[in-house]
Amino acid sequence: MSKLVHVFFILILFPLYLNAQFLEDKVKPPKIHDFASSLQFLASPGLEGRETGTQGAALAADYIASIMQNIGLRPFYQGIRSDLKLSDYFQPFKLIRVNTVKSAIDISLVKNPEQQLHLLQYNDYKVNNVFRSLTKESDLVFAGYGIVDPDLGYNDYAGKDVKGKIVLVMEGYPGQRDSTSIAWKKFKTASDNDIFDLDYKCVVARKQGATAIITINKGFLAAKPGQQLQKSNTSAKDEIYTKAEYTFPANNIESIVSCFRLNFAGSDKLASLLGIDFPKTEQEIAEQLSFKSVELNADINLTTSTAIDTITVNNVIGVLPGKDTSQTVILGAHYDHLGKRGNTVYYGADDNASGVAGLLALAEMWTGSHINPPCNILFASWIAEEKGLIGSEYFAGSLNSPQQVKLYINMDMISRSVSEDTAACQLSIGTCTPDEYLRELARSINSTLVKPFTLDLWDVTGHTGSDYASFTAKNIPVMTYNTGLHNDYHTPRDIPGSADLVKMGNVLKVVNGCLNCFIEEINANAAH
Numbered sequence: 001m002s003k004l005v006h007v008f009f010i011l012i013l014f015p016l017y018l019n020a021q022f023l024e025d026k027v028k029p030p031k032i033h034d035f036a037s038s039l040q041f042l043a044s045p046g047l048e049g050r051e052t053g054t055q056g057a058a059l060a061a062d063y064i065a066s067i068m069q070n071i072g073l074r075p076f077y078q079g080i081r082s083d084l085k086l087s088d089y090f091q092p093f094k095l096i097r098v099n100t101v102k103s104a105i106d107i108s109l110v111k112n113p114e115q116q117l118h119l120l121q122y123n124d125y126k127v128n129n130v131f132r133s134l135t136k137e138s139d140l141v142f143a144g145y146g147i148v149d150p151d152l153g154y155n156d157y158a159g160k161d162v163k164g165k166i167v168l169v170m171e172g173y174p175g176q177r178d179s180t181s182i183a184w185k186k187f188k189t190a191s192d193n194d195i196f197d198l199d200y201k202c203v204v205a206r207k208q209g210a211t212a213i214i215t216i217n218k219g220f221l222a223a224k225p226g227q228q229l230q231k232s233n234t235s236a237k238d239e240i241y242t243k244a245e246y247t248f249p250a251n252n253i254e255s256i257v258s259c260f261r262l263n264f265a266g267s268d269k270l271a272s273l274l275g276i277d278f279p280k281t282e283q284e285i286a287e288q289l290s291f292k293s294v295e296l297n298a299d300i301n302l303t304t305s306t307a308i309d310t311i312t313v314n315n316v317i318g319v320l321p322g323k324d325t326s327q328t329v330i331l332g333a334h335y336d337h338l339g340k341r342g343n344t345v346y347y348g349a350d351d352n353a354s355g356v357a358g359l360l361a362l363a364e365m366w367t368g369s370h371i372n373p374p375c376n377i378l379f380a381s382w383i384a385e386e387k388g389l390i391g392s393e394y395f396a397g398s399l400n401s402p403q404q405v406k407l408y409i410n411m412d413m414i415s416r417s418v419s420e421d422t423a424a425c426q427l428s429i430g431t432c433t434p435d436e437y438l439r440e441l442a443r444s445i446n447s448t449l450v451k452p453f454t455l456d457l458w459d460v461t462g463h464t465g466s467d468y469a470s471f472t473a474k475n476i477p478v479m480t481y482n483t484g485l486h487n488d489y490h491t492p493r494d495i496p497g498s499a500d501l502v503k504m505g506n507v508l509k510v511v512n513g514c515l516n517c518f519i520e521e522i523n524a525n526a527a528h
Contacts, residue, residue: 027369029512030361032501038067038360039415042335042353043496049346051339052246052384053097053311060335060356064316064381065089067360072367073318073379090314093394095384096253098245100127102305105214105260107140107273110297117273124266125214129202131245131253133306136211138165140300142276144291145170146201146213152186156291163209166300168270169201170278171218171261175286183286195462202257212258212302216278220267223279243338246387248394249310258304274298313383315391320366320377324526326404327375329518331511332392332467333359333411334385338490349496351489354415356381358508365512374523375406377515382467385412392467402474407438407518410480412466414507415499418484424503427453427510430460430480432472438479438514445513449506481511 041047041063048056065086075088105119119125144156146169156169173196175183190196198215205213247253262270271278274296285291316335322328333355337348347353363379382391399405417424427446431438439457446452460468460478468480483503488494 026516027366027371027512029509030358030365030505032505034364035357035361035504035508036501038063038357039349039353039499039501040496042356043347043349043494045345045347049339049348050335050337051243052313052336052387052390053095053244054339056339057313057336057383061090061314061316061381061383062086064335064356064360065318068316068318068363068379071360071364073363074321076317076319076378076380089316089318091317091395091398092312092314094249094310094312095246095390096131096249096251097309097311098131098247098253099307100130100245100304101307102303103127103130103260104303106301107270108299109273110139110299115273117269119262119266119269124269125260125262127304128198128259128261129245129256130258130304130306131247131256132304132308134212134258134302134304136166136300136302138211138300140168140214140296140298141165141210142168142294142296143205144281144285145173145196146204146215147173147196148204148208149190149195152190154187154289157204157208159293160208162205164211165209166302167205167208167210167213168216168296169205169213170216170221170282171198172196172221174282174289176218177222177282178286181286183289186289198259198261202259206255206257210257212260214260214270215262216270217262217264217267220262220264220271221278221282223264243387246384246390248390260302313391315383315395316381317395318363318379320363320373320379322373322375322377324375327522328378328405329375329407329409329515329522330378330380330405330471331359331362331409331411331515332380332382334382334391334467336383336386336391338386344492346490346492347495349494349499350413350416350486351494352385352412353496354413354499354504355411358411358414358504358511362508362512362515373519374526375519377519385467389464389467389470392470393473396470396474396476399474402476405471405474405476406522408468408471408476408478409511409515410466410468410471410478411507411511412480413482413484413489415501415504416483416486416488417500417503418486421484424500425451425454426456426484427507428456428458428482428484429510430458430463430468430478430482432477433459433461435477438477441514441517442479442510445510445517448513449509451506453506453510479514481507483507 050057050060078088103121108116173187175181335356338346384390429442468478
């Protein structure tokens, strides 16, 4: 659709949408009783946090499929038939799951081998991207932040041979704690686009030929001299959330660089052994906009032992068929969360039982309206978002004609507020750079609320924070809805009782209004 058509729709057709009589033919938004029970069930103790590959996730998938079947959605991958099964709503695929059973890091100084440091998983570090058992001895090479960015004229690996070696890097980027510094101004934008996150640094290290990386904790880097790690009432295993690693069977796990993320205590121990003032090193890099090589003169022995299995997991997808089945609008929300660690359950009420409950409530309103939409409307609940957007990536990769998907609407955490949002009035909606018509649509729909939200309309370009990224990668327009990363995010405190159902209902009014309006645009375009 041309931008001219979008502008015409916003200026001419949208006022008609606001007309009360015109609204009678539109799908109404769900009310609290339409989604509250689903949120409560999905975040209940019996589902144990819905971690990918667990019985709790399987129960959640069955529940979502049963709702889709009961409200009259058709399975996306099955023809019209009367003997539907819950599994007909599944899009199954296989994953490799890897658990690190045991890991240890031993470091000693070359000039004084008696000075040694023994670091233990849970106590001193957690593992990421560990997909295979590993036994590696090498010298330890310090590579600043582990950043290589030709556009910024910056290379922490310049002049270093790290092939087959283990690399030590600091978390973050130059100038990250001084917004007045030249370094902060230079690197901040790239950091906002997730360019300097852990996955990026692992990819960079792999290109340099490294075997693994060890990271110095960002909190340790920011600590004041003499500051001690505050003790927690939880155990080490509960305090440091650990997780299995997941990847597609076709991926080459031998090429993946493993990462060992030191916590505050582990960073402090390593700094003491090596005699390096890391905060001072940070300051020097920020001032000079380059990293001068520092010889560690240390040997490292790194070992990991892993358990590997293959599992089958499921996206859950239902469709409301449209008049033109060659065009599709997709609504999506991931149903997995972090699971259970020891006796501690990460319930995931806001993240993302809220999004799934909203998805199912919207689906019921649309199927119950008996409106025959001009295109397919797909309602999809993704698995393994918490493992790297895997479920939505698999679906997007299976699309034969991505250009036929006219819009992807994502709902991820829509029932809470950040601590500073005391009036519960903030709503974040992400779109792609060129899609001003979607931002104008959001503004217009929001203005119809009795108490409109304060909108944060942000650009998702370069971001990968939720399932919308699987669709932007296919050049599909997106609208992703979120109410903020609150203090209970990814903690056991994210429980149904903390959900703001009134706010969630208002979010769904905006989502539903935008969906109604976008569908009407497709209908109007088809008529011409």
